[in-house]
Amino acid sequence: MAGLENVAAQLNADRPAVAIVGAGWAGLACAVECVARGVRPVVFEAAPQVGGRARAVELDGLALDNGQHILIGGYVDTLAMMRTVGANPDVLFDRLPLSLRFTDGFELRARSGSPWAQAVAFMTCPGLTWGDRLAAMRLMAAIRRAPPADETVTQMLARTRQTATNVRYLWAPLCIAALNTGLDDASARVFAQVLRDTLLGRAGASDVLLPRTDLGQLFPAPAAAWLTRQGGQVRVGERVRAITPHAEGFALDVAGATQVFAQVVVATSPHHVPALIGALPGTERIAAEITSLAYEQVTTVFADFGEGARLPQAMMGFADGVPHWIFDRGALGGPPGLMACVVSAADAARDDTERAVIDAVRRAFASLPEPRRVRTLTDRRATFRCTPGRTAIVQPADPRLALAGDYLLPLYPATLESAVRSGIAAARRLAG
Ligand SMILES: Cc1cc2nc3c(=O)[nH]c(=O)nc-3n(C[C@H](O)[C@H](O)[C@H](O)COP(=O)(O)OP(=O)(O)OC[C@H]3O[C@@H](n4cnc5c(N)ncnc54)[C@H](O)[C@@H]3O)c2cc1C
Structure with missing residues (x-):
C-alpha cells in the first residue's frame, strides 16, 4: 500500500x-x-x-x-x-527467534529461518530426550499431512503419543499463548493451523515480537x-x-x-x-x-519491583502456570523493574490471582524484593473460547x-x- x-x-x-x-x-x-x-x-x-x-x-x-x-x-x-x-x-519491537525459557531452567530454542533450520534446532535442543524429539516430529508430520479431526488438543496429543515433557514445555505453553484456551477444551484444528503457520511456516514466521x-x-x-x-x-x-x-x-x-x-x-x-x-x-x-x-479471561499483574530488578530474559515462562508468562518491561524500553505477569484462560478467574502471581514470581527469582506497587487488570472477555465444533460466522x-x-x-x-x-x-x- x-x-x-x-x-x-x-x-x-x-x-x-x-x-x-x-x-x-x-x-x-x-x-x-x-x-x-x-x-x-x-x-x-x-x-x-x-x-x-x-x-x-x-x-x-x-x-x-x-x-x-x-x-x-x-x-x-x-x-x-x-x-x-x-x-x-x-x-517498535524486539524480534527474537522463538525461545521458550522457563523459570525452572528448562529452555527450548528454535532458530529464526526456514522450517528445516527450526527442525534442526529442535532436534539438537538440550533437555529433550530422543523420545521427546521423535514424538514432537510425529505430531508435526501428522498436521503437515492433513488437518486433525475436530477434536480437542488433549485428544490430538494422546493420538500422536506426546511425552509429558513435550506437553509441559512445548504444547501446553504454545496452546495457551496462541488460543487462550486450555488443552482439554482447545480446538486441535485451530492449534494445528497455528503450528503450520509458525513452526512450519515461512522463514521468521515463528519469531516472537515483543513491543518496546x-x-x-x-x-x-x-x-x-x-x-x-x-x-x-x-x-x-x-x-x-x-x-x-x-x-x-x-x-x-x-x-x-x-x-x-x-x-x-x-x-x-x-x-x-x-x-x-x-x-x-x-x-x-x-x-x-x-x-x-463463550469467552476466556486474561489477567495481567503489573508489579514494580524497583529499579535494580531484572530478569535473565525479557520473556520467560512458568511451566506450572499462574502466571503463565512474565515480561521484563524495563528490558523492553519501559520503566526499570516493572514486570508484566500474564495469567491466561481459566486460571485468570481465580480470586487470589494477584497474590499467587507475586508469590510465584518471588519464589522463581529469589533476589526480587516485595513489589513497591502492584496493579492488576483483568479482561473477562479477552478472547472467545477456541473450542472444537465452532460454527463459522x-x-x-x-x-x-x-x-x-x-x-x-x-x-x-x-x-x-x-x-x-x-x-x-x-x-x-x-x-x-
Ligand atoms: C489481556 C489481553 C491479552 C491479549 N494478548 C494477545 C496477544 O498477546 N497477541 C494477540 O495477537 N492477541 C492478543 N489478545 C487478543 C487481541 O487483543 C484481540 O484479538 C484484538 O484486540 C481484537 O480486536 P477487535 O478490533 O476485533 O476488537 P476490539 O479490540 O474489542 O475492538 C472493538 C471496539 O469497538 C468498540 N465498541 C463496542 N461497541 C461500540 C459501539 N456501540 N459504538 C462504538 N464503538 C463500540 C469498543 O470500545 C472497542 O474499542 C489479547 C487480548 C487481551 C484482552
Whole structure:
C-alpha cells in the first residue's frame, strides 16, 4: 500500500462515506483499507481512546497496556498495516527467534529461518530426550499431512503419543499463548493451523515480537492520525446506540442524533454485535451464532519491583502456570523493574490471582524484593473460547453491511492478526 499518502486528495468530503463502528485493530485496519480503495471512512468509537482490547492505559502516570500482548513474525497483515500508517515494526519491537525459557531452567530454542533450520534446532535442543524429539516430529508430520479431526488438543496429543515433557514445555505453553484456551477444551484444528503457520511456516514466521512501547503506539494511535490526514474521521467517545434500515442505507443513532450511511461495518467485540444488528433484516442467525460464543479471561499483574530488578530474559515462562508468562518491561524500553505477569484462560478467574502471581514470581527469582506497587487488570472477555465444533460466522446477506473482528476467521484464534485480516476483508467486501 505504498504511496497511500497521495490518496487524501481523492477522499473529498462529498463522496459517500462508510461508517465503521468500533476502533479496535479490526475497525482501524478496515478504515485504512477503505482509504486504499478510495472510500472515506468515518469510525465511531465508544471509548475515549482507540485500540479496543489492545490499547494503552495510564496507571499511576505510567503508559501501560490493558494487557501484555506479543506478536509473531507470521502476523504479515498486521505488520504491513503498521508500516502503512508509519509505525515501523523494526524499531517498535524486539524480534527474537522463538525461545521458550522457563523459570525452572528448562529452555527450548528454535532458530529464526526456514522450517528445516527450526527442525534442526529442535532436534539438537538440550533437555529433550530422543523420545521427546521423535514424538514432537510425529505430531508435526501428522498436521503437515492433513488437518486433525475436530477434536480437542488433549485428544490430538494422546493420538500422536506426546511425552509429558513435550506437553509441559512445548504444547501446553504454545496452546495457551496462541488460543487462550486450555488443552482439554482447545480446538486441535485451530492449534494445528497455528503450528503450520509458525513452526512450519515461512522463514521468521515463528519469531516472537515483543513491543518496546505501549500498545497504542504500535498501531491504534498512528492509524487514527494517518486516517485523519487522509480525510477520514475517527470519532472517539461516540457510541453507536442502534443501526436501523434507511432508504439510503443505514441510520446510525449516535448520541441521540441520526446519521445516514450507505454502507456500515460493525467492528465491535463480538458480544456487542447482536444488539447492534438485531433490527436489521436477515441477521437473526448470525446474531444467534455470535451470542453462543463463550469467552476466556486474561489477567495481567503489573508489579514494580524497583529499579535494580531484572530478569535473565525479557520473556520467560512458568511451566506450572499462574502466571503463565512474565515480561521484563524495563528490558523492553519501559520503566526499570516493572514486570508484566500474564495469567491466561481459566486460571485468570481465580480470586487470589494477584497474590499467587507475586508469590510465584518471588519464589522463581529469589533476589526480587516485595513489589513497591502492584496493579492488576483483568479482561473477562479477552478472547472467545477456541473450542472444537465452532460454527463459522458468515457475513450478512446484505452486501452493504459487513462484520469485522477477531472472531470471524474459522481456523484462527482471537488475535491481532485475525482482527486486522477481518478488517481488510470487510473493506474489500464493501468495495465489491
Ligand atoms: C489481556 C489481553 C491479552 C491479549 N494478548 C494477545 C496477544 O498477546 N497477541 C494477540 O495477537 N492477541 C492478543 N489478545 C487478543 C487481541 O487483543 C484481540 O484479538 C484484538 O484486540 C481484537 O480486536 P477487535 O478490533 O476485533 O476488537 P476490539 O479490540 O474489542 O475492538 C472493538 C471496539 O469497538 C468498540 N465498541 C463496542 N461497541 C461500540 C459501539 N456501540 N459504538 C462504538 N464503538 C463500540 C469498543 O470500545 C472497542 O474499542 C489479547 C487480548 C487481551 C484482552
